Amino acid sequence: xxxxxxxxxxxxxxxxxxxxxxxxxxxxxxxxxxxxxxxxxxxxxxxxxxxxxxxxxxxxxxxxxxxxxxxxxxxxxxxxxxxxxxxxxxxxxxxxxxxxxxxxxxxxxxxxxxxxxxxxxxxxxxxxxxxxxxxxxxxxxxxxxxxxxxxxxxxxxxxxxxxxxxxxxxxxxxxxxxxxxxxxxxxxxxxxxxxxxxxxxxxxxxxxxxxxxxxxxxxxxxxxxxxxxxxxxxxxxxxx
Amino acid sequence: xxxxxxxxxxxxxxxxxxxxxxxxxxxxxxxxxxxxxxxxxxxxxxxxxxxxxxxxxxxxxxxxxxxxxxxxxxxxxxxxxxxxxxxxxxxxxxxxxxxxxxxxxxxxxxxxxxxxxxxxxxxxxxxxxxxxxxxxxxxxxxxxxxxxxxxxxxxxxxxxxxxxxxxxxxxxxxxxxxxxxxxxxxxxxxxxxxxxxxxxxxxxxxxxxxxxxxxxxxxxxxxxxxxxxxxxxxxxxxxxxxxxxxxxxxxxxxxxxxxxxxxxxxxxxxxxxxxxxxxxxxxxxx
Numbered sequence: 001x002x003x004x005x006x007x008x009x010x011x012x013x014x015x016x017x018x019x020x021x022x023x024x025x026x027x028x029x030x031x032x033x034x035x036x037x038x039x040x041x042x043x044x045x046x047x048x049x050x051x052x053x054x055x056x057x058x059x060x061x062x063x064x065x066x067x068x069x070x071x072x073x074x075x076x077x078x079x080x081x082x083x084x085x086x087x088x089x090x091x092x093x094x095x096x097x098x099x100x101x102x103x104x105x106x107x108x109x110x111x112x113x114x115x116x117x118x119x120x121x122x123x124x125x126x127x128x129x130x131x132x133x134x135x136x137x138x139x140x141x142x143x144x145x146x147x148x149x150x151x152x153x154x155x156x157x158x159x160x161x162x163x164x165x166x167x168x169x170x171x172x173x174x175x176x177x178x179x180x181x182x183x184x185x186x187x188x189x190x191x192x193x194x195x196x197x198x199x200x201x202x203x204x205x206x207x208x209x210x211x212x213x214x215x216x217x218x219x220x221x222x223x224x225x226x227x228x229x230x231x232x233x234x235x236x237x238x239x240x
Numbered sequence: 241x242x243x244x245x246x247x248x249x250x251x252x253x254x255x256x257x258x259x260x261x262x263x264x265x266x267x268x269x270x271x272x273x274x275x276x277x278x279x280x281x282x283x284x285x286x287x288x289x290x291x292x293x294x295x296x297x298x299x300x301x302x303x304x305x306x307x308x309x310x311x312x313x314x315x316x317x318x319x320x321x322x323x324x325x326x327x328x329x330x331x332x333x334x335x336x337x338x339x340x341x342x343x344x345x346x347x348x349x350x351x352x353x354x355x356x357x358x359x360x361x362x363x364x365x366x367x368x369x370x371x372x373x374x375x376x377x378x379x380x381x382x383x384x385x386x387x388x389x390x391x392x393x394x395x396x397x398x399x400x401x402x403x404x405x406x407x408x409x410x411x412x413x414x415x416x417x418x419x420x421x422x423x424x425x426x427x428x429x430x431x432x433x434x435x436x437x438x439x440x441x442x443x444x445x446x447x448x449x450x451x452x453x454x455x456x457x458x459x460x461x462x463x464x465x466x467x468x469x470x471x472x473x474x475x476x477x478x479x480x481x482x483x484x485x486x487x488x489x490x491x492x493x494x495x496x497x498x499x500x501x502x503x504x505x506x507x508x509x510x511x512x513x514x515x516x517x518x519x520x521x522x523x524x525x526x
Contacts, residue, residue, distance in 0.1 A: 048445065070522075071449055078447030088442050092255060104244055105448045111244075150446075 007056035016042040018213040029205025039213040040193040081151030085163040089135040096131040121153040141172025161192040248456035263428040267468035274417035275476035299359040300387040322361040370397040425512035454517040465509030
């Protein structure tokens with residue numbers, strides 16, 4: 001599904017990734033763990049083709065790095081669902097409109113299909129009652145759930161989460177992790193980037209540790225069936 | 241989906257009112273100037289056409305020409321050059337001269353009528369220019385029945401030059417305004433995209449194609465340009481009414497000219513917006 005083969009990426013003199021190789025299968029849960037500046041976000045930006053590798057190959061599905069036109073790049077991004085630490089919601093649109101935008105961008109659905117798809121995604125993240133709210137009227141956890149709804153609304157094969165709990169207080173972070181775990185258990189591959197070991201272990205997936213742009217170690221995950229319950233005192237969003 | 245693009249364009253216009261007002265005001269100013277020039281060109285052309293319609297060629301006949309020969313010549317002139325041929329005999333020509341001069345003593349000093357009979361030829365529309373009239377005059381002059389041909393060559397040449405100068409002026413003014421439109425729209429779009437950079441970046445990250453991102457901006461530019469063109473036409477109309485009330489009757493632009501003006505402005509705005517977006521989206525999108 002996603003393969004990094006001897007990937008090196010430089011930003012001027014700085015070496016962000018140094019000959020990194022790893023592979024992720026369909027439906028797998030993978031966590032990239034490492035301190036700030038280790039090169040984790042560079043990995044995500046390489047996957048979404050925001051940047052190209054200095055050397056080596058990044059393969060995402062059938063998309064190979066370095067050969068994509070702008071329209072192919074857009075097509076690749078439409079197959080991914082991306083969640084950012086800072087949510088990246090449009091503040092001049094309601095929660096519903098933010099999620100609907102992803103459906104419109106997909107371009108595959110008639111106008112009549114937009115509303116049910118968006119409502120289904122909002123129900124999945126427990127935000128249907130906030131559909132008319134604007135992002136600045138939401139808490140951090142709610143913003144991230146809205147961002148997750150936007151990422152999953154088109155049912156992507158892979159969800160990329162860049163430090164999704166980084167800007168959240170612990171309670172909200174637990175909720176978001178539980179939500180991501182549930183989405184993964186429903187079949188989507190999940191690639192999560194974090195600086196926090198407890199987040200990595202809470203998801204129960206394979207963990208790749210990156211330090212100074214190099215893969216330091218790989219830990220096998222507990223697997224979806226054996227995955228540990230998320231953190232403490234958490235009730236899944238859907239049950240509330 | 242198209243309704244979605246229009247809604248997005250409207251949203252952008254509402255959110256960046258200042259930018260939109262500035263663009264519309266600048267475009268209206270430039271377009272009003274060009275509209276006034278267009279109005280001037282239209283009215284001068286009307287005047288020239290009126291004068292041009294009165295252009296005629298006078299074919300002076302030899303005294304020896306018989307009625308049959310004259311009829312034959314009239315038929316040839318009608319076939320080749322004219323839409324209408326009027327015969328003026330020697331007496332009529334003398335009377336016309338007498339009426340024009342009015343000095344009876346001077347006229348009585350002339351013993352015999354020296355004026356030749358003539359044929360006044362109202363020329364076909366395609367011959368109403370200096371070059372064609374000159375060619376026609378030279379050809380007619382060699383007919384055996386013809387003594388001489390006059391058509392006011394110098395006057396016709398000057399009239400043609402005036403018309404040509406006016407058309408060139410209109411083209412230069414049109415080109416200048418076209419460049420101004422492209423410049424204003426190009427920069428407005430650039431500034432609008434920059435102002436909405438976070439949105440463009442997010443859309444690009446979500447997998448939006450350039451077309452999807454660009455469409456609302458293009459619609460926005462076309463709406464601004466259309467509004468500015470309509471305002472400019474309204475201002476030109478108001479100017480025309482005021483001028484007519486105070487100075488002299490002028491004719492407003494025909495509907496086809498106004499529609500062409502509006503269409504050209506919208507087309508130019510589309511081109512400018514596409515040009516701006518093709519550059520700026522590459523710089524903005526991640």
